[in-house]
Amino acid sequence: MLQIPETNQKRIVIVGGGFAGISLAKSLAHSNYQVVMIDKNNYHQFQPLFYQVATAGIEPSAILFPLRKLFQRQGNAYLRITEVTGIDPTAKMVHTRSGDCHYDYLVVAAGAQTSYFGLKNIEAAAFPMKSVTEALTLRNSILNHLENALLEKDKAVQQQLLNLVIVGGGPTGTEVAGALAEMKKHIFPKEYRELDTSRIRIVLIEAAPRLLGGMSPKSSSKSLRYLHKLGVEVYLDTQVNDYTNHEVVLSNGERIPTRTLIWAAGIKGASMPGIPAEAILPNGRIRVDAFHRMAGSDTIFVVGDHSAMITDATPKGHPQVAQVAIQQARNLARNFIRMQKHQNLRPFRYRNPGSLATVGRHLAVADLPGITFFGFFAWYVWMFVHLMAILGVKNRLFVFLNWLWSYITFDQSLRLIIHRDDGHKLNGELT
Amino acid sequence: MLQIPETNQKRIVIVGGGFAGISLAKSLAHSNYQVVMIDKNNYHQFQPLFYQVATAGIEPSAILFPLRKLFQRQGNAYLRITEVTGIDPTAKMVHTRSGDCHYDYLVVAAGAQTSYFGLKNIEAAAFPMKSVTEALTLRNSILNHLENALLEKDKAVQQQLLNLVIVGGGPTGTEVAGALAEMKKHIFPKEYRELDTSRIRIVLIEAAPRLLGGMSPKSSSKSLRYLHKLGVEVYLDTQVNDYTNHEVVLSNGERIPTRTLIWAAGIKGASMPGIPAEAILPNGRIRVDAFHRMAGSDTIFVVGDHSAMITDATPKGHPQVAQVAIQQARNLARNFIRMQKHQNLRPFRYRNPGSLATVGRHLAVADLPGITFFGFFAWYVWMFVHLMAILGVKNRLFVFLNWLWSYITFDQSLRLIIHRDDGHKLNGELT
Numbered sequence: 001m002l003q004i005p006e007t008n009q010k011r012i013v014i015v016g017g018g019f020a021g022i023s024l025a026k027s028l029a030h031s032n033y034q035v036v037m038i039d040k041n042n043y044h045q046f047q048p049l050f051y052q053v054a055t056a057g058i059e060p061s062a063i064l065f066p067l068r069k070l071f072q073r074q075g076n077a078y079l080r081i082t083e084v085t086g087i088d089p090t091a092k093m094v095h096t097r098s099g100d101c102h103y104d105y106l107v108v109a110a111g112a113q114t115s116y117f118g119l120k121n122i123e124a125a126a127f128p129m130k131s132v133t134e135a136l137t138l139r140n141s142i143l144n145h146l147e148n149a150l151l152e153k154d155k156a157v158q159q160q161l162l163n164l165v166i167v168g169g170g171p172t173g174t175e176v177a178g179a180l181a182e183m184k185k186h187i188f189p190k191e192y193r194e195l196d197t198s199r200i201r202i203v204l205i206e207a208a209p210r211l212l213g214g215m216s217p218k219s220s221s222k223s224l225r226y227l228h229k230l231g232v233e234v235y236l237d238t239q240v241n242d243y244t245n246h247e248v249v250l251s252n253g254e255r256i257p258t259r260t261l262i263w264a265a266g267i268k269g270a271s272m273p274g275i276p277a278e279a280i281l282p283n284g285r286i287r288v289d290a291f292h293r294m295a296g297s298d299t300i301f302v303v304g305d306h307s308a309m310i311t312d313a314t315p316k317g318h319p320q321v322a323q324v325a326i327q328q329a330r331n332l333a334r335n336f337i338r339m340q341k342h343q344n345l346r347p348f349r350y351r352n353p354g355s356l357a358t359v360g361r362h363l364a365v366a367d368l369p370g371i372t373f374f375g376f377f378a379w380y381v382w383m384f385v386h387l388m389a390i391l392g393v394k395n396r397l398f399v400f401l402n403w404l405w406s407y408i409t410f411d412q413s414l415r416l417i418i419h420r421d422d423g424h425k426l427n428g429e430l431t
Numbered sequence: 432m433l434q435i436p437e438t439n440q441k442r443i444v445i446v447g448g449g450f451a452g453i454s455l456a457k458s459l460a461h462s463n464y465q466v467v468m469i470d471k472n473n474y475h476q477f478q479p480l481f482y483q484v485a486t487a488g489i490e491p492s493a494i495l496f497p498l499r500k501l502f503q504r505q506g507n508a509y510l511r512i513t514e515v516t517g518i519d520p521t522a523k524m525v526h527t528r529s530g531d532c533h534y535d536y537l538v539v540a541a542g543a544q545t546s547y548f549g550l551k552n553i554e555a556a557a558f559p560m561k562s563v564t565e566a567l568t569l570r571n572s573i574l575n576h577l578e579n580a581l582l583e584k585d586k587a588v589q590q591q592l593l594n595l596v597i598v599g600g601g602p603t604g605t606e607v608a609g610a611l612a613e614m615k616k617h618i619f620p621k622e623y624r625e626l627d628t629s630r631i632r633i634v635l636i637e638a639a640p641r642l643l644g645g646m647s648p649k650s651s652s653k654s655l656r657y658l659h660k661l662g663v664e665v666y667l668d669t670q671v672n673d674y675t676n677h678e679v680v681l682s683n684g685e686r687i688p689t690r691t692l693i694w695a696a697g698i699k700g701a702s703m704p705g706i707p708a709e710a711i712l713p714n715g716r717i718r719v720d721a722f723h724r725m726a727g728s729d730t731i732f733v734v735g736d737h738s739a740m741i742t743d744a745t746p747k748g749h750p751q752v753a754q755v756a757i758q759q760a761r762n763l764a765r766n767f768i769r770m771q772k773h774q775n776l777r778p779f780r781y782r783n784p785g786s787l788a789t790v791g792r793h794l795a796v797a798d799l800p801g802i803t804f805f806g807f808f809a810w811y812v813w814m815f816v817h818l819m820a821i822l823g824v825k826n827r828l829f830v831f832l833n834w835l836w837s838y839i840t841f842d843q844s845l846r847l848i849i850h851r852d853d854g855h856k857l858n859g860e861l862t
Contacts, residue, residue, distance in 0.1 A: 003584065005625065042578060042848045061490050066846045068622035078625070081578040081848070098582040133849060147473060147512040151529040153434060191499035194436065194509070394836055398829070405825055415497045417473045417512070418564060 002101040004078050009034040012336065013094050013103035015084050015272075017044050017067050020109035020304030020325035022391075027333030029074045032340060036103075038096060040083040042067055045132050046390055048322065049399070051172055053135040054262075055179035056143075056412040060132045062398045065391040084110070086273030089300060095274075105299050107332065108272060108286065112305040112320055115266035115284070121243045126263035129172050136418075138262065142180075143417045145259055146192060156257070160246045162200045163258040167240050167248075168265035169206030170213065171357045174223055176262060177204040178359035179412075181230035186410040203256055205235045205248075207265070212365070214319055215355055219365035222374045226359040240265070267320065269306050281308055285317060290347035292332045303328040309348060318350055322389070327351065356382045361407075433532040435509050440465040443767065444525050444534035446515050446703075448475050448498050451540035451735030451756035453822075458764030460505045463771060467534075469527060471514040473498055476563050477821055479753065480830070482603055484566040485693075486610035487574070487843040491563045493829045496822040515541070517704035520731060526705075536730050538763065539703060539717065543736040543751055546699035546715070552674045557694035560603050567849075569693060573611075574848045576690055577623060587688070591677045593631045594689040598671050598679075599696035600637030601644065602788045605654055607693060608635040609790035610843075612661035617841040634687055636666045636679075638696070643796070645750055646786055650796035653805045657790040671696070698751065700737050712739055716748060721778035723763045734759040740779060749781055753820070758782065787813045792838070 004011075010033055014021045017039035028035050046063035053060050071077040082098040087106060094101045114128040127138040142164065149161040164180055166173045180202050188197040204211075204227065210220035211227075211234070227234050239251035247255040269284030279287050279295045285308035287295050292307065294300040304325035308317030318324040328348055335345045354368035356378065364378035383403060390396045406412055435442075441464055445452045448470035459466050477494035484491050502508040513529040518537065525532045545559040558569040576592040583589045595611055597604045611633050619628045635642075635658065641651035642658075642665070658665050670682035678686040700715030710718050710726045716739035718726050723738065725731040735756035739748030749755040759779055766776045785799035787809065795809035814834060821827045837843055 003582065003625075042574065042846070059490050059492050060849065061845050061847055064847050064849075066622075068846065069842075072621045080582065082582060136849075143473065151434065151511065151513060190503045191497075398832070401829070401832070411500075414492050415473070415499065416492055416495050418491065418495075418567075 002080055002082075002096060002099045004034075004036055004080070004101065007034050009076065010104040010340075011036060011102065012105045012107060013038065013101055014107045014109060015039075015094065016109040016111055016270075016304070016306070017041070018047075018109060018111045018304060018325065019322045020111075020306075020329045021107075022067070022070060023326045023329035024107060024109070024303065024333050025071070025077055026074070027330050028336060029076065031076070031333070031337050033076065033336060035074075035077045036080065036101065037067065037071075037077065038080050038082060038084055038094065038101070039067060040081065042079075042081045044070065044391060046395075047130075048171075048386055048389070050129050050132060050135040051175040051179060053132055054129065054138040054142075054176060055183060056139055056414040056416075057179060057406060058399055058402050059414055060136055062395050062402065063390065064132060065395060070391070084272070087300075088274055089276075089297060092299065103299070105301065105336070108275070108294075108300065108302045108306055109304045109325070109329070110270035110272060110306050112267040112284070113270050114263060115268035116263065117266055119240075119242065122240065122261065122263065125243050126167070126261040128263050129176070130267070138260075139414075140417045142260060143415055146188070146195070147417070149195060150192065159199065160257045160259045162195075163203065163256060164201065164260045164262070165203045165205065165248050165256055165258045166262040166264060167205050168263065169204055169208070169211035169234070169236070170264060171355075173204060173206070173262070173264040174211055174227070174357055174359060176264065177202055177227055177232045177234075178230060178363065181227070181232050182360050183412060184231070187412060187415075191415075201233065201256075202231065203233045203235065203258075205238050205240055205250065207237070207239045209237050211236070212357055214321075215357065215365065216367045216372050218372050219357070219367055219374070222365050223357060223359050226363040226365075229363075230360050267305070269308075272306075275300075283308075291335060291345045292328060292348065301332055303332055314350075321355070323353055324350055356385060358382045433511055433513075433527060433530045435465075435467055435511070435532065438465050440507065441535040441771075442467060442533065443536045443538060444469065444532055445538045445540060446470075446525065447540040447542055447701075447735070447737070448472070449478075449540060449542045449735060449756065450753045451542075451737075451760045452538075453498070453501060454757045454760035455538060455540070455734065455764050456502070456508055457505070458761050459767065460507065462507070462764070462768050464507065464536075464767060466505075466508045467511065467532065468498065468502075468508065469511050469513060469515055469525065469532070470498060471512065473510075473512045475501065475822060477826075478561075479602075479817055479820070481560050481563060481566040482606040482610060484563055485560065485569040485573075485607060486614060487570055487845040487847075488610060488837060489830055489833050490845055491567055493826050493833065494821065495563060496826060501822070515703070518731075519705055520707075520728060523730065534730070536732065536767070539706070539725075539731065539733045539737055540735045540756070540760070541701035541703060541737050543698040543715070544701050545694060546697040547694065548697055550671075550673065553671065553692065553694065556674050557598070557692040559694050560607070561698070569691075570845075571848045573691060574846055577619070577626070578848070580626060581623065590630065591688045591690045593626075594634065594687060595632065595691045595693070596634045596636065596679050596687055596689045597693040597695060598636045599694065600635055600639070600642035600665070600667075601695060602786075604635060604637070604693070604695040605642055605658070605788055605790060607695065608633055608658055608663045608665075609661060609794065612658070612663050613791050614843060615662070618843060618846075622846075632664065632687075633662065634664045634666065634689075636669050636671055636681065638668070638670045640668050642667070643788055645752075646788065646796065647798045647803050649803050650788070650798055650805070653796050654788060654790050657794040660794075661791050698736070700739075703737075706731075714739075722766060722776045723759060723779065732763055734763055745781075752786070754784055755781055787816060789813045 043064040116123040145161040242249040286302040292301045305320040358364040364382040366378040474495040547554040580592040673680040717733040723732045736751040789795040795813040797809040
């Protein structure tokens with residue numbers, strides 16, 4: 001068993017310290033529940049800025065927040081850093097690598113993971129973007145490839161090292177492509193003088209007929225124009241079928257040589273053994289009702305990207321974005337408090353605050369309720385909204401200063417290839 | 432062969448981008464030499480602050496500086512990121528993992544590496560502190576052990592996880608011990624409320640009769656008093672003989688259970704196949720004359736920690752500190768320029784600017800020429816000197832803000848256990 005003090009409070013176990021998990025736990029701070037949060041990392045990750053970590057713009061620590069710090073003053077919160085391996089709804093148990101944990105109520109909020117749609121060769125070679133570690137791995141690889149291009153005699157291999165292919169034209173793919181194009185323009189020519197940096201190709205591939213499918217058609221066409229302006233080659237209506245022999249194979253038959261295949265094309269709900277198969281949709285999301293309850297259970301709840309609230313108004317569930325997760329978590333927290341007061345539960349209603357995406361310096365698109373706008377002003381709005389959403393005053397300050405610095409100097413200064421060699425010393429300690 | 436453009440300049444190959452290597456390369460910026468720098472990392476590391484990375488005080492990126500950025504405007508500098516595997520003095524060749532490189536003059540400045548004095552069990556288990564990666568590994572491990580202590584049922588294992596043993600009472604060991612003691616006092620009780628954090632033991636072991644052997648006896652006794660004040664257990668005149676069964680075995684027969692054995696006890700010159708055995712001292716340093724020339728060669732030079740300039744005035748060579756490395760590199764650069772003008776070479780003379788060490792908040796010791804002082808003022812001097820020595824205005828600013836933040840909030844905010852799982856995607860690319 002996990003060592004957690006028994007109190008006379010009902011225990012809510014939350015799996016996952018993402019936006020949904022921490023919003024829920026914080027909203028229960030003054031409730032009469034014991035809150036146990038389990039996450040395999042000791043930090044919360046701010047996903048919207050992973051792309052800036054991958055492109056050397058900001059430091060991982062600036063968008064991570066230690067979970068323990070978050071709960072320093074919350075007496076009813078207990079944090080355990082370990083991996084959840086499954087759940088047992090009948091016994092009301094969560095299984096972890098460090099022992100089992102009983103719950104009165106379970107909230108599953110483990111988010112989404114990368115989906116490769118069964119493409120094995122791509123899964124083996126591509127760089128996903130769903131964690132800060134993955135973003136760092138990508139940063140290391142991009143920089144390594146440029147270094148190796150300098151050492152390489154074979155022109156064909158050199159070109160594989162210089163081509164950067166991004167799959168998926170959602171916000172992440174679009175933002176990565178824009179940021180790489182800015183680096184190609186402002187930084188690489190100064191630092192790789194001996195390379196012809198015009199040979200660096202940045203290619204963005206999207207299966208749908210437009211970029212940023214979740215946004216307005218106007219925003220899509222504007223972001224496409226921005227990417228073209230930055231020199232990104234964009235393929236629309238194009239799927240990636242395979243990756244062999246250091247070449248991406250497209251649905252139009254074309255092959256693009258590359259050693260950097262960035263995969264921002266698909267996600268699926270995290271796997272969670274013990275969840276009944278009938279509650280899991282084909283995309284891995286867990287089906288819940290308007291009160292966040294998993295179908296057929298009144299003790300298991302699912303919020304955030306992991307859930308799909310299928311109602312008449314939302315036949316496919318809500319979009320998998322931070323705002324949905326936060327609002328769902330807050331509604332669920334209020335319902336938990338209502339439960340103890342024997343009040344009626346309130347169904348979830350999403351208030352969409354709009355969406356934003358940035359492509360490069362001064363280039364962004366914004367769809368706010370009732371208004372769509374672009375360019376300079378959208379870029380400032382994008383920065384302000386993201387800055388305010390970052391957890392912690394210090395992180396906010398440091399991200400702001402980083403942005404200011406890059407803005408003034410045209411420099412992303414974190415071009416560090418930090419080798420990782422700590423394998424053996426931590427073996428057996430991390431599980 | 433390494434792909435390096437042939438120019439009509441004589442080629443100086445510098446192995447290592449530490450203090451010595453970069454000072455030399457920068458000092459040759461306006462000379463009529465082609466300068467080739469080879470390092471396995473694409474960044475310069477600021478060693479004096481590794482201990483703050485290990486104790487979650489500052490972010491690795493703040494004390495790393497991308498080498499390419501350093502040479503952006505230096506037209507005669509060529510950087511290659513690869514590992515040197517040896518040299519061939521007869522053929523005037525440097526061997527690297529990416530091919531060979533011819534030199535007219537070779538400067539070896541690969542620094543020092545951790546020495547375990549042949550203690551195999553310690554080498555296998557201990558955490559060294561000679562690179563930023565090692566410092567990060569230690570940070571991850573310390574935090575992991577606290578998390579695991581919360582999950583552990585066995586009291587004896589729990590105590591192993593809570594005991595932190597530091598071997599070596601030089602600046603690094605003393606500074607790590609002080610920083611850990613500050614965390615034990617200000618942070619751990621708030622974040623590990625369920626643990627009795629008074630059980631955390633911080634033990635510092637030194638073989639000599641005093642700490643900070645390179646400093647004045649007054650500074651030694653003062654730093655010992657500071658550590659006692661912070662609750663660190665200090666063993667003087669004590670050697671570490673072995674590490675078995677999660678216990679450190681001391682020369683006095685005592686055994687201290689721990690899973691965190693921090694090794695700051697010894698260094699030796701980096702190994703460099705091809706250097707004649709007769710030029711290598713038992714501590715691995717390469718013997719040079721007053722002009723930095725390796726014995727028996729007029730094309731191979733050694734500077735910094737890697738070298739030992741054995742003269743009547745310095746029978747054991749100079750201390751292995753940053754100031755010596757920088758001054759040696761500058762003298763050597765001037766000599767290279769004199770060579771082209773057929774002027775006489777100048778022997779090296781070390782001007783000792785003094786030494787500093789910090790133990791904790793407001794606690795530091797300073798031996799400056801003609802004056803020794805302690806406490807508050809020494810602490811400010813320590814901060815100022817280190818801040819000014821950091822490469823890059825941005826790094827300096829960010830380290831300063833980090834310190835200011837920690838000072839005001841009593842918080843080291845980088846308590847992040849960043850798992851590293853990027854192995855397979857980079858395989859074969861890093862060599």
